[in-house]
Amino acid sequence: MTINTAMTNQKTNNQDSDSKNTEQHVSVGLVEITERTIFSIEKHEWGQFVYSAKGVVELTVKRKLLTAPPEFGVWLPPDTEHQAWVADHSEYYLINIDAASCTKLPNHAAIISVSDICKAILADLKRRKVETPATAKDIRLMHVLVDQMGDAVSIENFLPSSNDPTLKKILEKLYADPADNKSLLEWSLVVGCTERTLARKFDRELNMSLAKWKQRLRLSRALKMLSDGMTVQTISQTLGYSTPSAFITMFQKAMGTTPNNIRKKTSGQVNM
Template sequence: MADEHLDPALINTSDGPVIIVAAAHQATERSAGPHAHCRGQLFGSVQGLLTIGVDDGVWVVPATHAVWVPPHRVHWARAHGPFHGYAVYVAEPACPGLPAAPCAIRMSGLLREATQRAARWPLGPLDNYAERLAAVILDEIGSLPADPLGLPLPRDTRLLRIADALLADPADSRSLEDWAQWAAISDRSLSRRFVAETGFTFTAWRQRARLMRALELLAEAVPVTHIALDLGYSTPSTFIGLFRRTFGVTPAVYRERLQRRSRDPASDE
Protein backbone atom coordinates (compact mmCIF):
# COMPACT_ATOMS: atom_id res chain seq x y z
CA MET A 1 0.00 0.00 0.00
CA ALA A 2 1.24 3.48 -0.84
CA ASP A 3 0.85 6.24 1.73
CA GLU A 4 0.65 10.03 1.74
CA HIS A 5 4.46 10.19 1.45
CA LEU A 6 4.34 8.59 -2.00
CA ASP A 7 7.37 9.51 -4.10
CA PRO A 8 6.24 12.39 -6.39
CA ALA A 9 8.16 10.83 -9.26
CA LEU A 10 5.67 7.94 -9.29
CA ILE A 11 2.73 10.23 -10.03
CA ASN A 12 4.61 12.39 -12.51
CA THR A 13 4.98 9.53 -14.96
CA SER A 14 2.51 7.19 -16.61
CA ASP A 15 5.03 4.38 -16.43
CA GLY A 16 4.11 1.60 -14.05
CA PRO A 17 0.65 0.51 -12.86
CA VAL A 18 -2.41 2.03 -14.53
CA ILE A 19 -3.59 3.12 -11.07
CA ILE A 20 -1.73 3.84 -7.85
CA VAL A 21 -3.73 4.28 -4.65
CA ALA A 22 -2.17 6.34 -1.83
CA ALA A 23 -3.67 6.33 1.67
CA ALA A 24 -3.56 9.31 4.05
CA HIS A 25 -4.01 9.32 7.84
CA GLN A 26 -3.67 12.44 9.93
CA ALA A 27 -4.85 13.76 13.26
CA THR A 28 -4.78 17.48 12.42
CA GLU A 29 -5.49 19.81 9.53
CA ARG A 30 -3.18 19.51 6.53
CA SER A 31 -2.98 21.24 3.16
CA ALA A 32 -1.17 20.99 -0.17
CA GLY A 33 -0.60 24.14 -2.22
CA PRO A 34 -1.23 24.49 -5.95
CA HIS A 35 0.46 21.75 -7.95
CA ALA A 36 -0.10 19.45 -10.92
CA HIS A 37 1.07 16.03 -12.10
CA CYS A 38 0.76 13.97 -15.24
CA ARG A 39 -1.62 11.42 -13.73
CA GLY A 40 -5.28 12.08 -13.13
CA GLN A 41 -6.35 12.00 -9.48
CA LEU A 42 -9.48 10.97 -7.60
CA PHE A 43 -9.62 12.43 -4.08
CA GLY A 44 -11.80 10.72 -1.46
CA SER A 45 -12.17 10.31 2.27
CA VAL A 46 -13.23 7.59 4.67
CA GLN A 47 -13.23 9.92 7.66
CA GLY A 48 -13.25 13.71 7.68
CA LEU A 49 -13.82 16.46 5.14
CA LEU A 50 -11.73 17.67 2.18
CA THR A 51 -11.66 20.93 0.27
CA ILE A 52 -10.33 20.67 -3.29
CA GLY A 53 -9.77 23.70 -5.51
CA VAL A 54 -8.86 24.40 -9.13
CA ASP A 55 -8.70 27.68 -11.02
CA ASP A 56 -12.43 27.79 -11.75
CA GLY A 57 -14.04 25.90 -8.88
CA VAL A 58 -13.91 24.73 -5.28
CA TRP A 59 -15.45 21.58 -3.76
CA VAL A 60 -16.09 20.69 -0.12
CA VAL A 61 -16.09 16.90 -0.09
CA PRO A 62 -17.64 14.69 2.61
CA ALA A 63 -17.00 10.94 2.78
CA THR A 64 -20.01 10.29 0.53
CA HIS A 65 -18.32 11.98 -2.46
CA ALA A 66 -15.03 12.20 -4.32
CA VAL A 67 -13.47 14.76 -6.66
CA TRP A 68 -11.82 13.91 -9.98
CA VAL A 69 -9.00 16.12 -11.33
CA PRO A 70 -7.69 15.32 -14.86
CA PRO A 71 -3.97 15.07 -15.66
CA HIS A 72 -1.87 18.27 -15.68
CA ARG A 73 -4.64 20.32 -14.02
CA VAL A 74 -3.33 22.64 -11.29
CA HIS A 75 -5.18 21.98 -8.02
CA TRP A 76 -4.84 22.37 -4.26
CA ALA A 77 -6.22 20.40 -1.33
CA ARG A 78 -6.95 20.85 2.35
CA ALA A 79 -8.13 18.35 4.97
CA HIS A 80 -10.10 19.66 7.95
CA GLY A 81 -9.43 18.09 11.33
CA PRO A 82 -8.87 14.34 11.76
CA PHE A 83 -8.75 12.73 8.35
CA HIS A 84 -8.45 9.29 6.78
CA GLY A 85 -8.62 9.26 3.01
CA TYR A 86 -7.06 8.15 -0.24
CA ALA A 87 -6.02 9.32 -3.68
CA VAL A 88 -6.31 7.23 -6.83
CA TYR A 89 -3.69 8.25 -9.40
CA VAL A 90 -4.58 7.20 -12.96
CA ALA A 91 -2.00 6.91 -15.74
CA GLU A 92 -2.62 9.50 -18.46
CA PRO A 93 -3.25 6.98 -21.29
CA ALA A 94 -6.19 5.60 -19.27
CA CYS A 95 -7.81 9.03 -18.75
CA PRO A 96 -9.50 9.78 -22.13
CA GLY A 97 -12.59 7.82 -21.04
CA LEU A 98 -12.79 9.72 -17.73
CA PRO A 99 -14.28 13.20 -17.13
CA ALA A 100 -12.44 15.85 -19.13
CA ALA A 101 -12.98 18.54 -16.47
CA PRO A 102 -12.68 18.49 -12.67
CA CYS A 103 -15.90 17.37 -11.02
CA ALA A 104 -17.42 15.86 -7.89
CA ILE A 105 -18.99 12.42 -8.04
CA ARG A 106 -21.12 10.63 -5.49
CA MET A 107 -19.24 7.50 -4.42
CA SER A 108 -20.93 4.22 -5.29
CA GLY A 109 -20.55 1.27 -2.96
CA LEU A 110 -18.64 -0.54 -5.69
CA LEU A 111 -16.13 2.28 -6.23
CA ARG A 112 -15.65 2.74 -2.49
CA GLU A 113 -14.98 -0.95 -1.88
CA ALA A 114 -12.74 -1.31 -4.94
CA THR A 115 -10.55 1.66 -3.99
CA GLN A 116 -10.23 0.44 -0.41
CA ARG A 117 -9.12 -2.96 -1.69
CA ALA A 118 -6.67 -1.39 -4.15
CA ALA A 119 -5.20 0.68 -1.32
CA ARG A 120 -3.81 -2.58 0.12
CA TRP A 121 -1.84 -3.46 -3.01
CA PRO A 122 1.96 -3.26 -2.83
CA LEU A 123 3.61 -0.83 -5.20
CA GLY A 124 4.66 -2.49 -8.44
CA PRO A 125 3.18 -4.28 -11.45
CA LEU A 126 -0.45 -5.42 -11.18
CA ASP A 127 -1.34 -9.08 -11.46
CA ASN A 128 -4.35 -10.28 -13.48
CA TYR A 129 -6.76 -9.85 -10.56
CA ALA A 130 -5.50 -6.33 -9.83
CA GLU A 131 -5.76 -5.39 -13.51
CA ARG A 132 -9.42 -6.44 -13.53
CA LEU A 133 -10.18 -4.48 -10.36
CA ALA A 134 -8.35 -1.45 -11.76
CA ALA A 135 -10.62 -1.65 -14.82
CA VAL A 136 -13.67 -1.63 -12.51
CA ILE A 137 -12.36 1.49 -10.75
CA LEU A 138 -11.83 3.26 -14.08
CA ASP A 139 -15.30 2.24 -15.31
CA GLU A 140 -16.89 3.63 -12.14
CA ILE A 141 -15.03 6.94 -12.31
CA GLY A 142 -16.03 7.28 -15.95
CA SER A 143 -19.69 6.33 -15.54
CA LEU A 144 -20.81 7.92 -12.27
CA PRO A 145 -22.66 11.22 -12.88
CA ALA A 146 -21.14 14.51 -11.80
CA ASP A 147 -22.70 15.99 -8.67
CA PRO A 148 -23.30 19.79 -8.37
CA LEU A 149 -21.43 19.96 -5.07
CA GLY A 150 -18.95 22.70 -5.87
CA LEU A 151 -18.70 26.46 -6.01
CA PRO A 152 -17.89 27.70 -9.54
CA LEU A 153 -15.52 30.65 -9.78
CA PRO A 154 -15.95 33.52 -12.27
CA ARG A 155 -13.42 34.04 -15.06
CA ASP A 156 -13.54 37.85 -15.18
CA THR A 157 -10.50 39.04 -13.21
CA ARG A 158 -12.53 41.68 -11.37
CA LEU A 159 -15.18 39.19 -10.30
CA LEU A 160 -12.55 36.61 -9.40
CA ARG A 161 -10.90 39.18 -7.14
CA ILE A 162 -14.22 39.58 -5.32
CA ALA A 163 -14.75 35.82 -5.14
CA ASP A 164 -11.27 35.25 -3.71
CA ALA A 165 -11.88 37.91 -1.07
CA LEU A 166 -15.17 36.32 -0.05
CA LEU A 167 -13.63 32.85 0.13
CA ALA A 168 -10.93 34.29 2.38
CA ASP A 169 -13.53 36.01 4.57
CA PRO A 170 -17.10 34.74 3.97
CA ALA A 171 -18.36 36.97 6.78
CA ASP A 172 -17.53 40.14 4.83
CA SER A 173 -20.92 41.86 4.67
CA ARG A 174 -20.19 44.54 2.06
CA SER A 175 -23.09 45.11 -0.34
CA LEU A 176 -23.00 44.33 -4.04
CA GLU A 177 -22.58 48.05 -4.67
CA ASP A 178 -19.61 48.23 -2.27
CA TRP A 179 -17.96 45.24 -3.91
CA ALA A 180 -18.54 46.71 -7.37
CA GLN A 181 -16.84 49.94 -6.35
CA TRP A 182 -13.97 47.99 -4.75
CA ALA A 183 -13.38 45.98 -7.94
CA ALA A 184 -13.87 48.90 -10.34
CA ILE A 185 -16.91 47.44 -12.11
CA SER A 186 -20.46 48.75 -12.42
CA ASP A 187 -23.19 47.30 -10.19
CA ARG A 188 -25.14 46.12 -13.20
CA SER A 189 -22.14 44.43 -14.84
CA LEU A 190 -21.18 42.68 -11.61
CA SER A 191 -24.70 41.34 -11.15
CA ARG A 192 -25.11 40.23 -14.78
CA ARG A 193 -21.66 38.69 -15.18
CA PHE A 194 -21.82 36.79 -11.90
CA VAL A 195 -24.88 34.93 -13.16
CA ALA A 196 -23.40 34.39 -16.61
CA GLU A 197 -20.08 33.04 -15.33
CA THR A 198 -21.13 31.05 -12.23
CA GLY A 199 -24.81 30.26 -12.69
CA PHE A 200 -25.59 31.99 -9.38
CA THR A 201 -26.63 35.50 -8.46
CA PHE A 202 -24.05 37.36 -6.40
CA THR A 203 -26.16 36.96 -3.25
CA ALA A 204 -26.75 33.24 -3.84
CA TRP A 205 -23.04 32.67 -4.58
CA ARG A 206 -22.02 34.41 -1.35
CA GLN A 207 -24.52 32.33 0.64
CA ARG A 208 -23.17 29.17 -0.97
CA ALA A 209 -19.59 30.19 -0.10
CA ARG A 210 -20.64 30.73 3.52
CA LEU A 211 -22.38 27.37 3.67
CA MET A 212 -19.35 25.59 2.22
CA ARG A 213 -17.19 27.19 4.89
CA ALA A 214 -19.80 26.11 7.46
CA LEU A 215 -19.35 22.48 6.36
CA GLU A 216 -15.60 22.81 6.90
CA LEU A 217 -16.10 24.29 10.37
CA LEU A 218 -18.61 21.59 11.31
CA ALA A 219 -15.99 18.98 10.39
CA GLU A 220 -13.52 20.80 12.63
CA ALA A 221 -15.95 20.53 15.59
CA VAL A 222 -16.54 24.29 15.87
CA PRO A 223 -19.75 24.99 17.84
CA VAL A 224 -22.75 25.93 15.72
CA THR A 225 -23.21 29.29 17.47
CA HIS A 226 -19.58 30.22 16.77
CA ILE A 227 -19.96 29.22 13.12
CA ALA A 228 -23.05 31.38 12.70
CA LEU A 229 -21.41 34.46 14.18
CA ASP A 230 -18.03 33.88 12.49
CA LEU A 231 -19.75 33.70 9.09
CA GLY A 232 -21.63 36.96 9.59
CA TYR A 233 -25.16 35.72 10.31
CA SER A 234 -27.16 38.01 12.58
CA THR A 235 -28.26 35.16 14.86
CA PRO A 236 -27.58 31.43 15.13
CA SER A 237 -31.23 30.73 14.29
CA THR A 238 -30.84 32.58 10.95
CA PHE A 239 -27.90 30.38 10.06
CA ILE A 240 -29.62 27.19 11.23
CA GLY A 241 -32.74 28.02 9.20
CA LEU A 242 -30.77 28.65 6.00
CA PHE A 243 -28.68 25.53 6.54
CA ARG A 244 -31.82 23.43 7.03
CA ARG A 245 -33.45 24.85 3.88
CA THR A 246 -30.31 24.09 1.86
CA PHE A 247 -29.33 20.67 3.20
CA GLY A 248 -32.62 19.44 4.65
CA VAL A 249 -31.25 19.03 8.18
CA THR A 250 -29.87 21.25 10.94
CA PRO A 251 -26.10 21.77 11.28
CA ALA A 252 -26.03 19.52 14.36
CA VAL A 253 -27.75 16.67 12.52
CA TYR A 254 -25.46 17.13 9.50
CA ARG A 255 -22.40 16.87 11.74
CA GLU A 256 -23.78 13.73 13.40
CA ARG A 257 -24.38 12.17 9.98
CA LEU A 258 -20.91 13.14 8.80
CA GLN A 259 -19.41 11.47 11.87
CA ARG A 260 -21.59 8.39 11.39
CA ARG A 261 -20.57 8.10 7.72
CA SER A 262 -16.95 8.47 8.80
CA ARG A 263 -17.36 5.51 11.15
CA ASP A 264 -19.42 3.48 8.64
CA PRO A 265 -19.29 4.87 5.07
CA ALA A 266 -21.72 2.19 3.89
CA SER A 267 -24.43 3.74 6.06
CA ASP A 268 -25.15 6.27 3.31
CA GLU A 269 -25.93 3.66 0.71
Protein backbone atom coordinates in the same frame (compact mmCIF):
# COMPACT_ATOMS: atom_id res chain seq x y z
CA MET B 1 0.57 7.12 4.08
CA THR B 2 2.28 9.14 1.36
CA ILE B 3 1.24 9.19 -2.25
CA ASN B 4 3.06 7.24 -4.94
CA THR B 5 3.14 9.56 -7.93
CA ALA B 6 4.71 7.16 -10.42
CA MET B 7 2.52 4.77 -12.38
CA THR B 8 4.15 1.38 -12.80
CA ASN B 9 3.37 -1.89 -14.54
CA GLN B 10 4.68 -4.33 -11.97
CA LYS B 11 3.48 -7.92 -12.06
CA THR B 12 2.54 -9.74 -8.90
CA ASN B 13 4.24 -12.98 -7.95
CA ASN B 14 1.00 -14.24 -6.44
CA GLN B 15 -0.27 -17.13 -8.57
CA ASP B 16 -3.94 -16.56 -7.90
CA SER B 17 -5.84 -18.35 -10.65
CA ASP B 18 -8.85 -16.06 -10.23
CA SER B 19 -6.89 -13.02 -11.43
CA LYS B 20 -6.20 -12.97 -15.15
CA ASN B 21 -5.04 -9.38 -15.18
CA THR B 22 -2.42 -8.65 -12.54
CA GLU B 23 -1.17 -5.39 -14.04
CA GLN B 24 -0.86 -2.65 -11.48
CA HIS B 25 -2.62 0.47 -12.71
CA VAL B 26 -3.66 2.32 -9.55
CA SER B 27 -1.93 3.72 -6.49
CA VAL B 28 -3.61 5.16 -3.42
CA GLY B 29 -2.23 7.48 -0.77
CA LEU B 30 -3.51 9.49 2.17
CA VAL B 31 -2.01 12.99 2.38
CA GLU B 32 -2.03 14.85 5.70
CA ILE B 33 -1.75 18.65 5.76
CA THR B 34 -1.14 20.48 9.03
CA GLU B 35 -1.39 24.05 7.75
CA ARG B 36 -3.21 25.83 4.95
CA THR B 37 -1.37 25.12 1.70
CA ILE B 38 -1.62 26.41 -1.86
CA PHE B 39 0.09 24.04 -4.27
CA SER B 40 1.70 25.17 -7.51
CA ILE B 41 -0.10 24.63 -10.80
CA GLU B 42 0.61 21.15 -12.15
CA LYS B 43 -0.57 18.38 -14.42
CA HIS B 44 0.38 14.73 -14.84
CA GLU B 45 0.01 11.98 -17.39
CA TRP B 46 -2.23 9.84 -15.18
CA GLY B 47 -5.75 10.50 -13.94
CA GLN B 48 -6.26 11.51 -10.34
CA PHE B 49 -9.20 11.38 -7.95
CA VAL B 50 -9.08 13.61 -4.86
CA TYR B 51 -11.32 12.57 -1.98
CA SER B 52 -11.27 14.57 1.25
CA ALA B 53 -11.15 12.54 4.45
CA LYS B 54 -11.03 15.58 6.71
CA GLY B 55 -11.05 19.33 6.19
CA VAL B 56 -11.37 21.26 2.93
CA VAL B 57 -9.70 20.53 -0.42
CA GLU B 58 -10.54 22.71 -3.40
CA LEU B 59 -9.10 22.61 -6.91
CA THR B 60 -9.10 25.18 -9.69
CA VAL B 61 -9.34 23.84 -13.24
CA LYS B 62 -9.70 26.16 -16.22
CA ARG B 63 -10.80 29.06 -14.02
CA LYS B 64 -13.44 26.90 -12.34
CA LEU B 65 -13.32 26.17 -8.65
CA LEU B 66 -14.12 22.53 -7.90
CA THR B 67 -15.06 21.85 -4.30
CA ALA B 68 -16.65 18.57 -3.29
CA PRO B 69 -19.18 18.19 -0.47
CA PRO B 70 -19.17 15.02 1.66
CA GLU B 71 -19.88 11.86 -0.35
CA PHE B 72 -18.13 13.38 -3.41
CA GLY B 73 -14.59 13.81 -4.72
CA VAL B 74 -12.91 15.69 -7.59
CA TRP B 75 -11.86 13.75 -10.70
CA LEU B 76 -8.98 15.05 -12.85
CA PRO B 77 -8.40 13.29 -16.20
CA PRO B 78 -4.83 12.81 -17.46
CA ASP B 79 -3.02 16.01 -18.48
CA THR B 80 -5.47 18.27 -16.64
CA GLU B 81 -3.76 21.42 -15.45
CA HIS B 82 -4.92 22.25 -11.94
CA GLN B 83 -4.07 24.02 -8.72
CA ALA B 84 -5.02 22.80 -5.26
CA TRP B 85 -5.84 24.70 -2.08
CA VAL B 86 -5.98 22.74 1.17
CA ALA B 87 -7.15 24.00 4.56
CA ASP B 88 -5.14 23.35 7.69
CA HIS B 89 -5.62 20.06 9.53
CA SER B 90 -6.83 18.31 6.38
CA GLU B 91 -6.49 14.77 5.11
CA TYR B 92 -7.33 13.59 1.64
CA TYR B 93 -6.97 10.53 -0.54
CA LEU B 94 -5.19 10.71 -3.88
CA ILE B 95 -6.11 7.87 -6.22
CA ASN B 96 -3.76 7.81 -9.22
CA ILE B 97 -4.94 5.87 -12.28
CA ASP B 98 -2.84 5.34 -15.39
CA ALA B 99 -4.23 6.87 -18.57
CA ALA B 100 -5.06 3.53 -20.21
CA SER B 101 -7.38 2.67 -17.33
CA CYS B 102 -9.33 5.96 -17.40
CA THR B 103 -11.62 5.13 -20.33
CA LYS B 104 -14.72 4.60 -18.15
CA LEU B 105 -14.22 7.85 -16.27
CA PRO B 106 -15.27 11.35 -17.42
CA ASN B 107 -12.96 12.98 -19.98
CA HIS B 108 -13.29 16.32 -18.18
CA ALA B 109 -12.75 17.47 -14.61
CA ALA B 110 -15.82 16.60 -12.56
CA ILE B 111 -17.23 16.13 -9.09
CA ILE B 112 -18.34 12.51 -8.69
CA SER B 113 -19.91 10.54 -5.88
CA VAL B 114 -18.03 8.09 -3.67
CA SER B 115 -19.93 4.85 -3.14
CA ASP B 116 -20.02 2.84 0.08
CA ILE B 117 -17.97 0.18 -1.71
CA CYS B 118 -15.26 2.74 -2.53
CA LYS B 119 -15.21 3.92 1.07
CA ALA B 120 -14.88 0.35 2.34
CA ILE B 121 -12.00 -0.36 -0.06
CA LEU B 122 -10.19 2.85 0.92
CA ALA B 123 -10.66 2.13 4.62
CA ASP B 124 -9.31 -1.40 4.12
CA LEU B 125 -6.28 -0.19 2.15
CA LYS B 126 -5.53 2.41 4.80
CA ARG B 127 -5.87 -0.10 7.63
CA ARG B 128 -3.42 -2.46 5.90
CA LYS B 129 -1.17 0.43 4.77
CA VAL B 130 -1.43 -0.60 1.12
CA GLU B 131 -0.49 2.10 -1.38
CA THR B 132 0.32 0.06 -4.46
CA PRO B 133 -1.06 -3.44 -5.03
CA ALA B 134 1.41 -6.27 -4.49
CA THR B 135 -1.03 -9.19 -4.60
CA ALA B 136 -3.70 -10.34 -7.01
CA LYS B 137 -6.31 -9.68 -4.34
CA ASP B 138 -5.32 -6.04 -3.97
CA ILE B 139 -5.11 -5.59 -7.73
CA ARG B 140 -8.71 -6.82 -8.01
CA LEU B 141 -9.72 -4.32 -5.32
CA MET B 142 -8.14 -1.55 -7.36
CA HIS B 143 -10.09 -2.67 -10.43
CA VAL B 144 -13.30 -2.58 -8.41
CA LEU B 145 -12.39 0.89 -7.17
CA VAL B 146 -12.00 2.18 -10.73
CA ASP B 147 -15.20 0.44 -11.87
CA GLN B 148 -17.13 2.05 -9.01
CA MET B 149 -15.78 5.47 -9.92
CA GLY B 150 -16.76 4.91 -13.55
CA ASP B 151 -20.35 4.20 -12.49
CA ALA B 152 -20.50 7.13 -10.08
CA VAL B 153 -22.94 10.01 -10.25
CA SER B 154 -21.45 13.30 -11.45
CA ILE B 155 -22.68 16.71 -10.32
CA GLU B 156 -22.14 20.14 -11.82
CA ASN B 157 -19.71 22.45 -10.12
CA PHE B 158 -21.77 24.93 -8.15
CA LEU B 159 -19.10 27.47 -7.27
CA PRO B 160 -17.83 29.13 -10.48
CA SER B 161 -14.91 31.53 -10.63
CA SER B 162 -13.99 34.42 -12.94
CA ASN B 163 -10.90 36.07 -14.37
CA ASP B 164 -12.64 39.43 -14.50
CA PRO B 165 -10.30 41.62 -12.39
CA THR B 166 -13.16 43.19 -10.43
CA LEU B 167 -14.92 39.94 -9.64
CA LYS B 168 -11.69 38.05 -9.01
CA LYS B 169 -10.73 40.52 -6.29
CA ILE B 170 -14.08 40.07 -4.54
CA LEU B 171 -14.20 36.29 -4.90
CA GLU B 172 -10.67 35.84 -3.58
CA LYS B 173 -11.47 37.92 -0.50
CA LEU B 174 -14.66 35.95 0.16
CA TYR B 175 -12.85 32.71 -0.52
CA ALA B 176 -10.31 33.61 2.20
CA ASP B 177 -13.01 34.92 4.55
CA PRO B 178 -16.51 33.48 3.95
CA ALA B 179 -17.75 35.40 7.01
CA ASP B 180 -17.37 38.74 5.20
CA ASN B 181 -20.87 40.25 5.15
CA LYS B 182 -20.33 43.25 2.86
CA SER B 183 -23.34 44.06 0.71
CA LEU B 184 -23.21 44.49 -3.07
CA LEU B 185 -23.15 48.25 -2.57
CA GLU B 186 -20.25 48.02 -0.11
CA TRP B 187 -18.29 45.80 -2.48
CA SER B 188 -18.93 48.23 -5.36
CA LEU B 189 -17.28 50.98 -3.28
CA VAL B 190 -14.32 48.71 -2.53
CA VAL B 191 -13.67 47.88 -6.20
CA GLY B 192 -14.59 51.30 -7.55
CA CYS B 193 -17.65 50.73 -9.71
CA THR B 194 -21.37 51.25 -9.42
CA GLU B 195 -23.62 48.77 -7.67
CA ARG B 196 -25.51 48.23 -10.92
CA THR B 197 -22.35 47.52 -12.91
CA LEU B 198 -21.17 45.03 -10.30
CA ALA B 199 -24.53 43.23 -10.31
CA ARG B 200 -24.33 42.90 -14.09
CA LYS B 201 -20.82 41.47 -13.86
CA PHE B 202 -22.00 38.77 -11.48
CA ASP B 203 -24.92 37.89 -13.74
CA ARG B 204 -22.80 37.86 -16.90
CA GLU B 205 -19.69 36.11 -15.59
CA LEU B 206 -21.11 33.75 -12.97
CA ASN B 207 -24.80 33.47 -13.89
CA MET B 208 -25.73 34.24 -10.31
CA SER B 209 -25.83 37.09 -7.82
CA LEU B 210 -23.25 37.94 -5.18
CA ALA B 211 -25.62 36.67 -2.49
CA LYS B 212 -26.12 33.36 -4.29
CA TRP B 213 -22.39 32.81 -4.82
CA LYS B 214 -21.63 33.63 -1.19
CA GLN B 215 -24.36 31.25 -0.01
CA ARG B 216 -22.89 28.43 -2.09
CA LEU B 217 -19.41 29.12 -0.74
CA ARG B 218 -20.71 29.01 2.81
CA LEU B 219 -22.70 25.87 2.13
CA SER B 220 -19.63 24.16 0.72
CA ARG B 221 -17.56 25.06 3.76
CA ALA B 222 -20.39 24.12 6.12
CA LEU B 223 -20.70 20.64 4.61
CA LYS B 224 -17.04 19.94 5.24
CA MET B 225 -17.18 21.34 8.77
CA LEU B 226 -20.20 19.19 9.58
CA SER B 227 -18.42 16.10 8.24
CA ASP B 228 -15.58 16.92 10.64
CA GLY B 229 -18.06 16.95 13.54
CA MET B 230 -18.07 20.69 14.24
CA THR B 231 -21.06 22.13 16.08
CA VAL B 232 -23.72 24.25 14.40
CA GLN B 233 -22.88 27.18 16.67
CA THR B 234 -19.18 27.07 15.75
CA ILE B 235 -19.96 26.80 12.04
CA SER B 236 -22.47 29.65 12.07
CA GLN B 237 -19.96 31.92 13.82
CA THR B 238 -17.12 30.92 11.51
CA LEU B 239 -19.22 31.60 8.41
CA GLY B 240 -20.54 34.97 9.57
CA TYR B 241 -24.16 34.19 10.43
CA SER B 242 -25.74 36.40 13.10
CA THR B 243 -27.30 33.42 14.89
CA PRO B 244 -27.22 29.61 14.60
CA SER B 245 -30.89 29.69 13.59
CA ALA B 246 -30.07 31.90 10.58
CA PHE B 247 -27.51 29.36 9.46
CA ILE B 248 -29.91 26.45 10.03
CA THR B 249 -32.61 28.16 7.96
CA MET B 250 -30.21 28.67 5.03
CA PHE B 251 -28.96 25.12 5.27
CA GLN B 252 -32.42 23.55 5.36
CA LYS B 253 -33.57 25.52 2.32
CA ALA B 254 -30.48 24.47 0.36
CA MET B 255 -30.18 20.84 1.47
CA GLY B 256 -33.70 19.85 2.51
CA THR B 257 -32.49 18.63 5.89
CA THR B 258 -30.93 19.99 9.07
CA PRO B 259 -27.20 20.47 9.66
CA ASN B 260 -27.29 18.02 12.56
CA ASN B 261 -28.75 15.30 10.33
CA ILE B 262 -25.91 15.80 7.84
CA ARG B 263 -23.31 15.76 10.62
CA LYS B 264 -24.65 12.51 12.06
CA LYS B 265 -24.63 10.94 8.61
CA THR B 266 -21.23 12.08 7.43
CA SER B 267 -18.91 12.52 10.40
CA GLY B 268 -16.69 9.51 10.85
CA GLN B 269 -18.23 7.51 7.97
CA VAL B 270 -14.80 6.43 6.80
CA ASN B 271 -12.46 5.90 9.70
CA MET B 272 -9.36 7.71 8.58
